[in-house]
Amino acid sequence: xxxxxxxxxxxxxxxxxxxxxxxxxxxxxxxxxxxxxxxxxxxxxxxxxxxxxxxxxxxxxxxxxxxxxxxxxxxxxxxxxxxxxxxxxxxxxx
Numbered sequence: 001x002x003x004x005x006x007x008x009x010x011x012x013x014x015x016x017x018x019x020x021x022x023x024x025x026x027x028x029x030x031x032x033x034x035x036x037x038x039x040x041x042x043x044x045x046x047x048x049x050x051x052x053x054x055x056x057x058x059x060x061x062x063x064x065x066x067x068x069x070x071x072x073x074x075x076x077x078x079x080x081x082x083x084x085x086x087x088x089x090x091x092x093x094x
Contacts (some may be wrong), residue, residue, distance in 0.1 A: 014090035021087060025080035032073045037065045 004012055042063050046056045 011091060011093070014087050017091075018087035018091040019082060021080055021083045023076060025084065028073055028077045028080060032070070032077060035066055035070050035073060039063060039070070042066065 042059050046059045049056045049059070
């Protein structure tokens with residue numbers, strides 16, 4: 001059993017914050033992976049459709065929207081990474 005009275009409260013708080021931010025970052029990374037897979041699928045569909053002589057313009061709107069979401073998610077991951085770096089030294093002092 002952990003005796004929280006032996007751990008400084010600032011460290012306990014920082015570990016909780018670190019854990020929450022890390023979890024949020026993992027979720028954002030999963031979302032980023034899904035967005036990348038969607039982009040890959042759309043580009044494969046363009047190639048398939050163009051070979052079959054079909055219209056491909058409809059895929060471009062999806063790709064544009066996907067790129068916007070990718071940029072937003074990358075920015076979120078970067079911000080969360082910075083937060084993790086702020087909490088790590090307080091949460092896990094050497």
